[in-house]
Every structure is written in structure tokens, then in C-alpha cells.
Amino acid sequence: MRKIIAGILSLVFLSAFIHLIAVLSLPHLAPKNAWARVSALADSNRMVVLPAANPAHQSLPLMAPDVRYAICRFNLESGPVRLSTQILDGLWLITFYTPSGENFYAITGSELKRNQIEIIISRKDRLGFKAGASLLDEIEDLVLVDSPVKEGVAVIRAPLLGRSYASQTEAALNRGTCSNHVAKTASGR
Amino acid sequence: MRPLLQLLLLFIVSLAAGLGSAWYMIEEGSAFTTARIGPWSVWHSAGKPDADPYTIAHMARAGRLPINATTALYFFAGTDNEGLPLRAQCEYVVEGRPINAAWWSIALYDGTGRLIPNKAERHSFNRTDIARRADGSFRIVLARTARPGNWLPSADDGTLKLVLRAYGVRHADGIAADAAVVFPNLPSIRKVLCR
Numbered sequence: 001m002r003k004i005i006a007g008i009l010s011l012v013f014l015s016a017f018i019h020l021i022a023v024l025s026l027p028h029l030a031p032k033n034a035w036a037r038v039s040a041l042a043d044s045n046r047m048v049v050l051p052a053a054n055p056a057h058q059s060l061p062l063m064a065p066d067v068r069y070a071i072c073r074f075n076l077e078s079g080p081v082r083l084s085t086q087i088l089d090g091l092w093l094i095t096f097y098t099p100s101g102e103n104f105y106a107i108t109g110s111e112l113k114r115n116q117i118e119i120i121i122s123r124k125d126r127l128g129f130k131a132g133a134s135l136l137d138e139i140e141d142l143v144l145v146d147s148p149v150k151e152g153v154a155v156i157r158a159p160l161l162g163r164s165y166a167s168q169t170e171a172a173l174n175r176g177t178c179s180n181h182v183a184k185t186a187s188g189r
Numbered sequence: 190m191r192p193l194l195q196l197l198l199l200f201i202v203s204l205a206a207g208l209g210s211a212w213y214m215i216e217e218g219s220a221f222t223t224a225r226i227g228p229w230s231v232w233h234s235a236g237k238p239d240a241d242p243y244t245i246a247h248m249a250r251a252g253r254l255p256i257n258a259t260t261a262l263y264f265f266a267g268t269d270n271e272g273l274p275l276r277a278q279c280e281y282v283v284e285g286r287p288i289n290a291a292w293w294s295i296a297l298y299d300g301t302g303r304l305i306p307n308k309a310e311r312h313s314f315n316r317t318d319i320a321r322r323a324d325g326s327f328r329i330v331l332a333r334t335a336r337p338g339n340w341l342p343s344a345d346d347g348t349l350k351l352v353l354r355a356y357g358v359r360h361a362d363g364i365a366a367d368a369a370v371v372f373p374n375l376p377s378i379r380k381v382l383c384r
Contacts, residue, residue, distance in 0.1 A: 007195075011203055018207025023215065023242050027249035034254045055306035061252045062302050064354055065312035066294050091292045091356050095236075095256055101248050103236035103257040110291075110357065155254055159292045159356055161317045 027100060034060065035099040038153045044075035047083070047178040049170065068169045070156040072178030076147060080122040083154055085176035087115050088169060093157045094119070098149045105145050119143045120181055123150065154178070215246045222247075228272070229264040229353060229375045262290075262372070264353040267300075269378045275349035279383040280332040283341075283351070285376025287325035291357025292316050295376070297331060297341045300348030307342035314339050329376075351378070 027033065041059055042048040049070045053063035063069065074081040085094075090110030094117070095103050107117075124146040156176065158169045214222070222243045223230045234240040235248060235255035248255055255263070268274055269281060283295065296313035299305055304312045314329055320339055321327045330336040331343045343349060353375065 007199065010199055011206070014199065014203035015206035015210070018204055019211045022208055022211035023246050026211075026215065026246040030246075030249040030252070032252045033249040034252050037252050038254075053304060053312075055304045055312075058302075058304070060254070062298065062352060064294055064352070065296055065304055066315050066318075067354075093256070093260065093356060095254070095260070097236075097254050100245065101236065101254060102238050102240070103255060103260075104238065106257055106260045108260065108357065153254070157256075157356075159294070159315070163318065 034097070034101050035153070037061075038071060038073055042071050042073045042153075044073055044151075045081050045179055047072050047085075047173075047176045049173045049176075052166065052170075064157075064159075066160045066163075068158045068160065068166070068173055070158075070173040070176055072154040072156075072176075073151070074121050074147070074154060074178065075151050076121065076123050077150060078180055080120050080181040081178065082181035083117075083119040083121065083176070083178045085117055085156055086172040087112060087117055088158065088165075088172050089161065091159045091161075093159075094154060095157070096121070096145060096147065096152060096154050098152050104148055104152075107143060117143060119145055119154075121145045121147050121152075121154070124148050214243050215250060218243070218247070226264070226372060226375045228266045228268050228270055228378045230266070231262055231264045235263075260358075261354065261356045262358055264355070264372075264375060266351040266353070266378055267348065269380050271380070273380070275331075275351070275378070276383070277333070277344040277346050277349055280330065280343075280381040282379045282381055283329040283331065283376045284379065285327060286374055287321075288316070288353075288355060288375075289358065289372060290316070290355035293353065293355045295329060295341075296352050296354070297343070298350045298352065299344050300350060302350065305342060305344045309335075309340075309342060311340070311342055314341065327376075330381075 037060055047070055050059040051057060052068060053065050072083050087109040090108065092109035094107050096105040097103055120142055122144065156173060158173060160166055160169060218230060218232060222232060222241055224233050232244050232247060234244050236257040275281065292315065294313050294315035297305060319327050327339065329339040329341055331341050331349065333343050333345065
């Protein structure tokens, strides 16, 4: 009887251990996680408009056929990164992710007063602007995003208000930029 | 020899139980990780900083970048209202009342997550392009051949998957903490006939 109970307990503990190892290790072992896919799609600090999802191709899994996407894979190694895009509608959504897929910040078009947004992504507590640089004149037009990671990705999602809006939405996304931020110096203005 | 065999058996059974239960909870979710509203399920901590390990593993395996549930909600359905898998050989009616969001979309994929090729190039209906009744309710038919009204062309064979995306979720407290509270009535998915 004792042997049977010991056997059942061993089975339960060993199963639970294997279960935990599998769950905790999978995010590191998944070969096609979102970060691997994004890294294959875009160079650092460059805006890439993803092709519209169609039956033959989806850049990322389960893309919406009626949403247009652009991504900026940012790398803050050399300082802050500036993301600039037109916002055609309050439904547009810009989300920021760590490589592990944590959505650490999001902003929607409806929160903005303008149809153009300038975002500066910087390391948390390390704004990184050079001495003498000033944002004072620009601050009204800027959204500052503190990133908890050196590398990550920003995704712009633009829902279509109808099929006829596709080309103007894609054109607006194509005008967006993502690049290293060069702060204007006080003397340079 | 016998103890060695017993140990081997114990290890094999534990491996199967451990990996099987992990696969199920990562793939399908559980009461701890997903909310179920009729045939729809939502991973409620997807994208959040405090997401549980199962949700993180699910998203890593799926290769998706989830939106934090306070901003938008994604619902997935692979079964009809009866809990039976959505099959391309069957015709379904998706019927619902107005959805509580500034923009929403219902898209149809095959079981592997691919959009289904069709001459109409129709893969989804959203809040702005769907034909609705006067009271705001709507009806979508999933079928292989054309149907009047909102028709989403289905595949020749295999299983189907529906994704309902809700952007600009309207909720009183500003936080979509409980999807079932914000969306008490998501569209029903009813099987009409099978070939």
C-alpha cells in the first residue's frame, strides 16, 4: 500500500515538474515567436509598412484583413529613437512591445489633438539627450515613451473604415518614419 | 529488473502527463487564463506586464504581439454554440447585437490561421462595412457559395477559426478588466447545415 502511495505521489510531482519546465521554457524555445518574426521583417530604427494580409501571405500570424500595419523595431543603443506618423483616425493604435511580447505602452489616435504624432522612445530614466539639447519648443508636439528595454518594437495598427480607405491609409503609413533622434541644440536653433 | 521497469514506466507516464497538460493549457487556456463568452474565448492577461506564464507561452508559440486588454480585446472562436469544431463542410450563421466598441471586425481564417482565398476577396466584416438591421443587430453567413447579405466565403475543407477584434472598447470604468462584463453578449455561431 505504501509503495502504491509513494508511486502516485512520485507521478504527481514528476508530472508537475515537467509541466512547469515546459511552460516556463517554451517562450525561450519557440523558434517563431513574435520577436523572431519582427527581426526578420525589419532592420532597427526603420519604419516598415507590412503588406496587407491576404490568403497567400501574412507577415505576422492572424493579421486582420481590414487593418493596415507598420512596425518600427527600435534599438536605443545609440540613443533615443524618433517615430513620426500621420494619424488619419482616432481608431489608430500605436503599441510598444518588449522582445518577450509585453505591451508596455499604447496610445490611440483618439487621445491626440493632432493628426500627426511625434514619439521619442528612450530608455527608462535615461532620456539621453546631449547637454545643451532642448525640447522646450518641441514638447507640445512630442510624446515621450520610456522603454524598459534597449530593443523592442512599436506597431501601428490602422483599422480601415471601409475598403476604399485602404490606399490612403497605406499612403499615410508609408509617410511615417522611425530613426535615431537628433535633438536640436539651443545654439543650433 | 522490475524496479527499473517501474521507474521507466513512471517517467514515461509523468512525461506524457506533464507535457500533455502543459500543451493543453498553453493551447486552449483554462479558467485561470481565458474567459469564455459563448463560443468565444479571450486571453485576459495577454500583453500585460503581469501576464501569467501560460499566456506568455501561448503568445510566444502563436508568434503574435497581443494588445493590452485595456486598449483592445481579441476574441477567438473555433467552435459553434454547441461546442463543436467549426468545419468548412458546414454552413454557419453568426448573429449578434451591436458590439460595445468604437470599431470591431469579425474575420474568418482556416484552422491554420490563413485567410481563405475567394473570388470576392472577402475575409471579414467590420463595424463600418457590415449590413445591419435597423436595431443595429447583424447576421453573417459562413458558407462556401454566395449567400445574400453578409456572406463570408468559407474553405473547401478543414476547420475554421473566427477572430473578433474590438478596438476602442466602451466601458464605464475605463478598464476592460473583465471581458465578460464588458461584452456580456457576443455573437452566437449557429450551425445551419453540413454537406
